[in-house]
Amino acid sequence: MCTKVCFFHTVASLSERFDDLAAEYVPDVDHFHVVDESVLNDALEAGELTPAVNRRICSQLSLAEDAGADLILDTCSSTSPAVDIAREMVDVPILKIDDPMTEAAVEHGEDIAILATAESTIGPSAELVQRKADQRATEINLWTKLVDEALDALQSGEKDRHDRLVTDCAVELADATDVIVLAQASMSHLAPSLSNRVSVPVLSSPDRAMETVAEEVGNSS
Numbered sequence: 083m084c085t086k087v088c089f090f091h092t093v094a095s096l097s098e099r100f101d102d103l104a105a106e107y108v109p110d111v112d113h114f115h116v117v118d119e120s121v122l123n124d125a126l127e128a129g130e131l132t133p134a135v136n137r138r139i140c141s142q143l144s145l146a147e148d149a150g151a152d153l154i155l156d157t158c159s160s161t162s163p164a165v166d167i168a169r170e171m172v173d174v175p176i177l178k179i180d181d182p183m184t185e186a187a188v189e190h191g192e193d194i195a196i197l198a199t200a201e202s203t204i205g206p207s208a209e210l211v212q213r214k215a216d217q218r219a220t221e222i223n224l225w226t227k228l229v230d231e232a233l234d235a236l237q238s239g240e241k242d243r244h245d246r247l248v249t250d251c252a253v254e255l256a257d258a259t260d261v262i263v264l265a266q267a268s269m270s271h272l273a274p275s276l277s278n279r280v281s282v283p284v285l286s287s288p289d290r291a292m293e294t295v296a297e298e299v300g301n302s303s
Contacts, residue, residue, distance in 0.1 A: 084302040087113040087295060088151035090142060092122035092158040099288065100157065105293040108299050114216055116146050125160055125202040126238060139164040140171055147172050154297055155179060155291060159265050160202040162210060175250035175298060179267060182290035187214045188222060190283050191260025194227045197252055198265040199233035199244070207265040218271065225259065227251055248272055249279070 087108060089100045090173050097115045104113045121142075122133050128135070130177050139161050146154050154176045162178050169176055186196050189213065196207050204226050215222045232247040248269055252262055253276075261283045264270055270286035 084152040085112060086147040086152050087111055088149065088154045088211070089115050090114060090154060090156045090158070090161075091115060091117045092119055092161060093268055094119055096157055099267070100155075101287055103292045107296040111299055112223060114149065114151075116142050116149075118142050122158060122160055122202065127202060129201065130205075130241070131161065131163055135270070136164045136167055138189065140168040142235070143168040143176060144172055147174050150223060152302070153177070153295065155295055157267050157288075158285070159198075159267075160196050160200055160208050162206040175292065177298070178281055179287045179291045180207060180265065181300070182294050183215045183263065183287040184211045186285055186290065187211055187261050187263050188218055188220050188259075192221060192287075193223045193225070194263060195227060195255045195259040195261070196205045196263045196265050197227050197229065197248065197255065197269070199229050199248065199269065200266060201230060203227055203265045207263070209276045211263065219243050225255070227255060245272055249276060252276050252284065253279060256282050261285060 087142045091097060094117050119143050121138050124135050125131050143154055152174055157179045165176050165178050194211060198204050208224055208226055229247050231249050232244045235243040255262055258284060264273060267288050270288050273284050273286040
């Protein structure tokens with residue numbers, strides 16, 4: 083039975099967002115957060131997940147199990163490859179936040195755009211979308227767009243500027259694609275407003291991931 087869920091974040095501000103989501107999707111299940119912003123910062127600096135960063139992520143996820151988690155949700159798309167390693171070390175299920183979103187993306191058409199603000203997210207997100215397409219034997223055309231100045235704005239406390247930069251880029255991409263994937267949870271609050279501005283689906287990860295968490299919790303009861 084799943085009685086405790088852990089959310090692993092590399093952006094501290096997401097903790098409050100997932101408190102709200104947990105109250106909505108799994109109100110009867112205890113939850114706690116593990117936050118390590120340093121792994122994302124180091125991955126961004128190196129341009130990839132180094133062995134040392136992978137070890138730290140796996141250690142955090144292992145410690146989450148030791149703290150009593152029955153289920154772990156990794157809320158950072160950039161750390162997705164490390165989850166594959168951690169799953170060999172941890173006995174409780176670890177979910178990737180963008181698994182359900184990327185599965186949905188390949189159902190919406192051949193031309194898929196991935197929009198990210200962190201360079202470290204581009205590779206793992208594109209790889210995951212391609213993997214989902216391969217599993218479905220579906221041919222896709224994949225575009226990636228990095229708006230790194232938006233991340234700089236967010237880290238400087240300029241949320242409005244971040245939102246404007248991401249929105250402008252998404253609007254430009256919409257004309258040439260069948261679906262837009264917002265690759266990071268930090269952009270997900272823009273999905274509703276973008277959906278009103280563009281004619282293609284705009285996918286974000288938190289709600290879809292929490293639906294999966296709720297299903298896992300329900301299946302374990």
